[in-house]
Amino acid sequence: MREHEVKALLRGAGVRVPRGIVVAEVGADFAFQDATDLAEPLVLKAFGPGLTHKSDAGAVVLGLGRGQVAGAAAAMAARLDEQGIAADGFLVEEQAGAGVELIVGLVRDPGFGPVLLVGLGGVLAEVLRDTALRLCPVSEKDVRHMLASLRGAALLHGHRGERPVDLEAVVALLMTIGGPGGLWERLDLGEFELNPVIATPSGVTAVDARYLPARNASPAPPVHRSGAVHVPPWTSESAPVDGGFGALFEPAAVAVVGASTTRPNFGNMFLEFYKATGVPLVAVHPRAREVAGVPAVRSLAEAGVDYALVAVPAEKCAEVVRQAGGVAFVQVMSGGFGEAGRPELERELLAAARAAGTRLLGPNCMGVYCPRGRQTFVGGGLGAAGTVALISQSGGLAGEVIKVGERRGLAFSRVATVGNAVDVTPAELLRWLSRDRETRAVGLYLEDPRDGRALYEALAGAGMPVALLVGGRTEQGQRAAASHTGGLVSRSRIWEAVAEQAGVTLVNSQDELIGALAYFQAHGSRAHVQADGARAHLQADGSRAAAGDGTLVIGPSGGAGVLAADAFARAGVRLDPLPDALLSELPRLGIHAGGNPLEIPVGPRGRAELVREVIGVAVRGRPYRDVVAHVNVQSFFTYGTAAEPLLAYARALAGAQRELTTRITLVTRNGECAPAGVEDEIGAIMTAAGIPVYRSMEAAAVAVAAGGRCGTA
Template sequence: MSAQDHGSRDLPRDPHEHDTQDAPRDRDAQDIPRDPREHDTRDIPREHEVKELVAAAGVPVPRGVVVRDLDFAAAGELAEPLVLKAFGPGLVHKSEAGAVRLGLRADGLAAAAAEMRSRLDVEGFLVEEQAPAGVELIVGLVGDPGFGPVLLAGLGGVWTEAMRDTALRLCPISEPDARLMLDELRGAALLHGHRGHPPVDVDAVVKLLMTVGGPGGLWERLELGEFELNPVIATPSGVTAVDARHLPGRPPRPSATREPADFLPLFEPRAVAVVGASASRPNFGNMFLDFYRAAGVPLVAVHPSAAEVAGVPAVPSLAAADVDYALVAVPAERCAEVVRQASGIPYVQVMSGGFGEAGRADLERDLAAAARAAGTRLLGPNCMGVYCPRGRQTFVGGGVGPAGTVALISQSGGLAGEVIKVGERRGLAFSRVVTVGNAADVTPAELLSWLARDPETRAVGLYLEDPRGGRELHEALRAAGLPVALLVGGRSSQGQRAALSHTGGMVSDLRVWAAVAAQTGTALVSSQDDLIGVLAFFQAHGSRVTDGDRVLVIGPSGGAGVLAADAFDRAGVRLAPLPDGVLHGLGLAAAGNPLEVPVGPRGRPGLVPEVIGAIVRREPYADVVAHVNVQSFFTYGDAAEPLYAYARALAAAQEALPRVRITLVTRNGECAPAGVEDEVRRIAAAAGVPVYRSMEAAAAAVAAGGSRGTA
């Protein structure tokens, strides 16, 4: 890979957050510090040195000898055919450089070596017994700047970059992780025998993955920049690593450890101070004074001379403010000075932008140091703050919504505001929402660990743009014990860098985040709408104990059913066939899944619940997705009542079937008069039935519900 193949890109800025210099802005992707050895191959261990290391760890490698000149007598004891490899300071990708010859006899080694030496800068040669043919794999490690050591496995050799068929996990992996990695490969069939070829020794491949990435594996003993075994030849009798490469990196810096924080004053402060509101010219600080007054939280303004600001009592500095939470909205250059006065205040939020995200890392370091000196915890900078109906905390207008059980941690304040307002419109009720911006002090991992123990929170959503503290976040996700949905922004190119191995080139943010989700049971979603939809599913069904993992889709119109099957297939959800004879006596012509059942303005509202009951009495189903064409109720009918009756019948079915998760899809809901969809959602929500407008949204939610299971 060349340096041009990689690089950071700017993350999209939130349009709601840049109409003033002091308003917070979403984080831009930051340059990853480069290891100075990334472009200097002189210090890279040679292949035979790396193979000595891996052989000592128990990885099978070919028998071989090292020759520094053209005397190949020592190779006479090796079994032919032989492989000749040149090594030297510039020979990292040997095949591309013409530094490898296969199928040689011992008497042809000297001539082949002389030819290589005539065109390459060669230190010496490695001669090895040629491994038998088999399935070529790649096994690699990368020291990811956010998440630490990451293991990669996939199709190797000439297929590595052509197919890019790989799976990733964070180290250390477990044996189930290793087997799932192999199962995820598009070429997995090659391992189990394909078109007359015998299956390889999969247990030997799993053992190799554990040797490299498992507890006590090579990843713990390497100064890890990049490490790669490619190809590894897998055969029915075992595995052989025929090439090995190691690019050392910097030793990881130990993570700072803190005592677990009590974030309750962050979400439910006794009183709040606002720094930066103007006595003469309304600004962001004044807007927050208005928000807080509307919420009814005890409030004080901080102003150097005014006795009050916009009717709010004022004190000259934070040192005189008896509060649990302070919001700072002053120019970035003044923030550290203000925060130094916050002694005795548990939490200070810096709303202002203009720090690391704007290339001013020095200001961000000074700000964090000021918070440490004052003994306060810093939220932000470059963030909008906290929303908590129970604590009357808010950063959005229009008052606070109902208190609920869903929490959200977001790096973007604008996106968090949208999730709050749209989510509440769709029936979400939040326990805690916190925006972290640049996360210079308080991190998403800390907050997630606390929320996992919070009695008011039963599900968590995350929106993140970089893996700062990624290893701690991974551990927090593994230990969470409650449903978590994760949306990641800017994940296609951020964090990539120039790579001297194939492994380094193929570890991108998207793939690492997917590995984190797979290892921790986190639901990884791809859009804001899906984040809201999955959280609605968790809110409705998160504590429901279910039987099995089968999914049934039921509703009108064969065409809609076919499209529903496609949507669930894309979401990775299998629709199991119906049991034989289960519909006997119900008068239905079709018996597939999706199941076509007449639902409309002249249909019997209770038919679908009867069919659901008949099916689940015969065979357990975890999820039933009932869909309805709302348009038909107003094209072939003239009132909303039949639609309401159907919603009430589904709600009753949910109450009668506590071990089944029922979900309702109101297709073409925009065809209903104003207020009809809201009433359908209200009827369904009272029984714990989430409502979606599209089959795709419901499929994403049901798939996420199966990521962790029930809480």
Template sequence: MSVYEHEVYEYEVYEYEVKALLSEAGVPVPRGVVVDDLDFGPAGELAEPLVLKAFGPGLVHKSDAGAVVLGLRAADLPAAAAEMRSRLPDLAGFLVEEQAAAGVELIVGVVRDSAFGPVLLAGLGGVWTEALRDTALRLCPVSERDARRMLASLRGAPLLYGHRGTPPVDVDAVVKLLMAVGGPGGLWERLELGEFELNPVIAAPAGVMAVDARYLPAEPSRLPSEPSDLLVESSDLSAEPPDRAAYPASAGFLPLFEPKAVAVVGASATRPNFGNMFLDFYKAAGIPLVAVHPEADQVAGVRAVPSLAHADVDYALVAVPAERCPEVVRQAAGVPFVQVMSGGFGEAGRAELEGELVAAAQAAGTRLLGPNCMGVYCPRGRQTFVGGGMGPPGSVALISQSGGLAGEVIKVGERRGLAFSRVVTVGNAADVTPAELLRWLAHDPETAAVGLYLEDPRDGRELFEALRAADLPVVLLVGGRSGQGQEAAASHTGGMVSDRRIWETVAEQTGAALVSGQDDLIGVLAFFQAHGSRVTDGDGVLVVGPSGGASVLAADAFDLAGVRLDPLPGDALDDLRGLRVAASGNPLEVPVGPLGRAGLVPEVIDAIMRRRPYRDVVAHVNVQAFFTYGDAAEPLYAYARALAGAQDALPRTRVTLVTRNGECAPPGVEDEVRRIAAAAGIPVYRTMEAAAVAVAAGGRCGTA
């Protein structure tokens, strides 16, 4: 009986078959033979010690079932096999292999995420897999750089690179294995995932060996007898993405944000409703407007037409009961964009009605925004879905699956100085997706940074590619990240791939910033608005401000955000002493208060920056101190103006201001400080934690 030859059982992919695939792909596996008739004679050709493994229907976790025995001689095989069969009567056969030499045990796996597709996992394996859960993820295909960064990110990485006198393993061989599984042209493209796992892979100075292998196809099927026939064409792995180019408006979303005129469907001539509220918003914005009503000539003072077929507009807002929406949308021929505000579709378990709505939009040749969304906000185009007037046009864009959250980000963000270029809510994203909006915004001359709030990315792979291609800062806020991405996982790989980890991986691979709350989303966008286009010198972050305790907590905040505070340059210490500043480290304590000299901090910054350029300088101030000892608004303003002067003098450094305890100031004081700072391009935060998140998100963006 030759190596790896055996009758194939229906609905099962046995380990020897998987190893045949690995061998074809250039992944080293142990020499072995397959036995199904208890004739272990061929095993005499293998070098001892040997490993005996059983295989059969439903036998996924062999170790748990006692279906693996190590350290055997050839003479021991029949007795060990008989004992296994007595406990496991449904066995199909046995695999005998040469036992691999000791080394560092790794796990390498691929699992198909429901949103983003195949995901590669690598980490410490064997007995450490569940105990330490020390793994790294990347979306396939991975690059060699991805593979090396995965290994370097592991807590157990020192074991690979030599630890306490042990020689390093052949990391190049590990990288080659990762590329064979998850790289371009790798096995991930040709397997019907499912789950695919190598655990353990033994990494040693002389190379790697895939000791155990498991493959669970996505769909059970009768498997052919040739190992290569277990592979499928990559085009069969998933449905082709929709052909967005088939839509007339897909080449540009400008009419969505800056329509020549707007129609509102669903406003009442007798009883005010949501449609009437939007009529009021649009009237206040001053955009050309028409109402759609089957009987009235006007609604709330706005001219009315009987259907969208009579409306010469670029954008229509539909606010009628869900059941009526498809018929309304069918009449929208010639209208580039129709937004369905109404809910009651897929999110309410009515997928068929949502499909009917999409079909109606396609029949009319219009693009559908929503359903279940609030619409678009664009001061430049007089587009709005919020009351209270519009802020100034700016350079920050937002794509949100939640209309309520988008409204909060608009109003709170504008209160804190954000100015928006485009805001769009997509709701169920049944047609227009976050990915294609991001692709368009990445080339929009009015947009310099984009924020996204997502719950279901719809087409995760499309979004991933759009994020990778976006040549501007992007910040992600994702709802529901604590959920488990794989509801049922037979392998370790599937059990360790969660929604939260997938999004962290997406951010890592695309360079997007991932935040955990709305306040940080606004804060990071404020940082990008102020500093996104600034080209910087140097690296590192310098923190300066009063109070030793606050400085210690600042160091903790930046450490938690993953930002390293490098030591001060030693040759700056004499200059600092000349300024009567006792330099003790970074963060640097500098007296700032109502009785202090406003220009001291800029002089300190200059003394340090002349010796070493820092990418970011974070100056913090205790606002409470300015008002505990009298009304000291003017000294606080003077400090803000001095810091603004420092930013002007350092155009290749990003200055950030933290106004700790700002609520202790009288009304209007914080607003004036923000105004002074904003004029110099300095973002302002109330807490060191918020500033640390923003600075970390900025990363090396813009560094020369």
């Protein structure tokens, strides 16, 4: 669409654009006489095919007088002709006054749909890359957060004596473009961009505008990291209706299809896993009456179960699933579908599931883990049933999170691996888990959004802490961008916007995911108490003081404290000054300097109860949301010989947590220096008290930040 046509669209939506005229006859000098009604200085622009970036082609001239326009147009046409570009016509406009140059754009993400971008604009938009993104529709709160997040936000509020711009006009423009009922709903995106928008104390003017409908963009479909092509709608209207997933996680009986009587395979491995859990079990085999001591039937139609695991070659899976009438859920472990370049097998498999009336998990997934339901896909027995759920597109990573997480004290309610997710999707599972009585927090590992809009809505509506780990975030979009907006919207930026807008934590590694879930598990009940209005801390006289926010870091070694301050700053966690009540008490407690982080003598010859006393005084004087206590484990065994002083410190910290609704976190620095078994003892003490334990300040900082972002504050 030509620029003047886009501006007519904007004008109709109430967006201010410069006054101007269109000259469609190139070389007709008399046509420019209509510009006599325009106020100088004037701007001349050419339009036509190949002129998406006019400045690069020399198709823009500023500061013209009326008498200069015709000559400038002739010279511009000659320049363009030398480049092989034929202009269709010219646009002559009044030149906007100086102001802050912004870029406002829309782009249609293949997974999540229309995305709004705002940032510092002009010709340096892609150089500065100072932008913020949100999914449409945006709220006014979203818009204000976007503007405040810009590194150059000070320019909007007046800088070095300049008057502030009309911020309300900027907000109104963004709502007109990306808010409910905005232009994003009426455009066939593609890409849509206003660059620059000139913001001044008297309002905003869209100086340049471009619109490339979707039919010209030819976007490539998103690709699952494993290779499975999946093209989801960006609206949620066609999202699956949530089913009951009780039988998925707690089946009355399980069938395994694909175990061998002669050569042990994955099917046999799962038979052994299930035999160990004690769930009622049947094998499916075309000839045998039993497999590995498990009774066998000839097909799923005879199995009489509500969950079946299929581990046969990809080519045979659809045939097996067609026989699954009456089976609530079928999980296809087998690979070799879309991820192997054979999407036709995926379509056949889904059709078979639909015909049988069963829900399909996978293919290319490991299955389900649920201690309450005796469901498992990992060896080593079932862990304790807990309140943390996990949804993962990777079965291998899910197994690692389960085993490493349980080693660190996590207890899981439900874990589902979804693989290629041709039927049951992460969004559908998350919606169900958000209503599950057994689940209080959710972690997700995803590689593509599948139905991104439904996923975003499920994240935003989860109503519980969510930590999100996304694989492949560093990849750029798969299509060439014709606008600055398209070039500035990467896969990573989209996921960051989704997390920010939905109020969930985006983590960067498996370790951070486990750490965030450990924090949610330990402090979720305290978050619930505070959310219900009982924001209080127990004082010495038994009364309660109101809870607040902010974080106190407390422990030995000034150097470690300085590094801790850096780690928490990088994570976006505020370390507030110490309250006067604590400062006045410090000398009495034998501490003669105070700051946050607060250095106290913790070691083999220190008094273990000191940490409990200091925390008690601190939260009475200022209701910290979080207290992060750290110890140098190495010092206890370099300057001492027994574990008891360290364990006494742990018990004192546990006692403080039992008295307070402030969330206490422990960092065991240099924990590898402890003798075998000591860290396990500390972990048991902390788990019983509801205190998460981390080995580094960086890990603790990320977890505490997650607690603040995910509504556990």
